[in-house]
Amino acid sequence: MNDILELLGAHRIVPVVTAHTARQGADIAAALAEGGLPVAEITFRTPAAAEAIAAAVRERPDVLVGAGTVIRPEQVDQAVAAGARFIVSPGTSRAVIDRCGSLGIPVLPGAVTATEIQAALEAGARVLKFFPAEASGGASALRALAAPFGDVGFVPTGGIGPDTLAAYLSIPQVRAVGGSWMLPADAVRDGDWARVTGLTKDAVTQAEALGTVALR
Numbered sequence: 001m002n003d004i005l006e007l008l009g010a011h012r013i014v015p016v017v018t019a020h021t022a023r024q025g026a027d028i029a030a031a032l033a034e035g036g037l038p039v040a041e042i043t044f045r046t047p048a049a050a051e052a053i054a055a056a057v058r059e060r061p062d063v064l065v066g067a068g069t070v071i072r073p074e075q076v077d078q079a080v081a082a083g084a085r086f087i088v089s090p091g092t093s094r095a096v097i098d099r100c101g102s103l104g105i106p107v108l109p110g111a112v113t114a115t116e117i118q119a120a121l122e123a124g125a126r127v128l129k130f131f132p133a134e135a136s137g138g139a140s141a142l143r144a145l146a147a148p149f150g151d152v153g154f155v156p157t158g159g160i161g162p163d164t165l166a167a168y169l170s171i172p173q174v175r176a177v178g179g180s181w182m183l184p185a186d187a188v189r190d191g192d193w194a195r196v197t198g199l200t201k202d203a204v205t206q207a208e209a210l211g212t213v214a215l216r
Contacts, residue, residue, distance in 0.1 A: 004086050004106045005127055007064055008039065008155070009175040012207040015200070016068060016157060016180045017042045024188065025052025026059040031193040032182070033063050035200025041088050041178065043068035044075050050082045057083030073099040080105055088178075090131055092116050097123040108155055112136045117149055127153035127175060134159030139167035146173040162206060169210045
């Protein structure tokens with residue numbers, strides 16, 4: 001479990017993927033990997049999520065594939081059955097956290113207040129998703145919120161792009177940043193994977209220039 005979290009921290013960016021078909025899921029995973037970012041959080045925002053995860057895992061075993069927008073225990077089951085190696089939730093659900101624990105899969109529950117962080121910690125989580133990041137005050141808000149929780153890791157997600165990436169990655173408790181700016185909706189719709197790969201390369205270069213932080 002810790003190995004997966006270390007990999008997320010090493011990549012520094014977690015692409016947040018919305019795939020409408022299994023084919024899209026596999027193609028997106030390939031484009032991200034070709035751009036130097038072999039990780040994808042495929043969200044349960046479409047009926048094709050589980051199939052997209054399975055296709056990405058099958059065709060690109062070199063990519064660390066997780067499931068996002070997981071809000072119910074049964075979605076955890078579907079994601080794990082499809083091959084997801086980590087779970088991300090927009091909020092803190094004890095039922096989701098418990099199901100992940102029973103299956104031995106890492107989970108990043110969402111939290112945006114001190115109360116939610118403490119609830120997630122009491123449920124056993126140690127790395128949390130700060131969501132929606134920009135709408136909740138951005139990097140400055142997260143820096144202030146993280147101060148009392150020095151041993152907690154965060155993966156801020158929501159409205160983050162190249163212009164704000166550095167501000168988040170400069171926070172010691174931030175392990176990685178979730179985002180979809182390397183996956184423009186029109187590029188995904190049109191299958192313009194060269195564009196996705198190019199934007200991914202730019203993101204990787206930017207993150208590498210900012211350095212890495214070891215997980216605690």
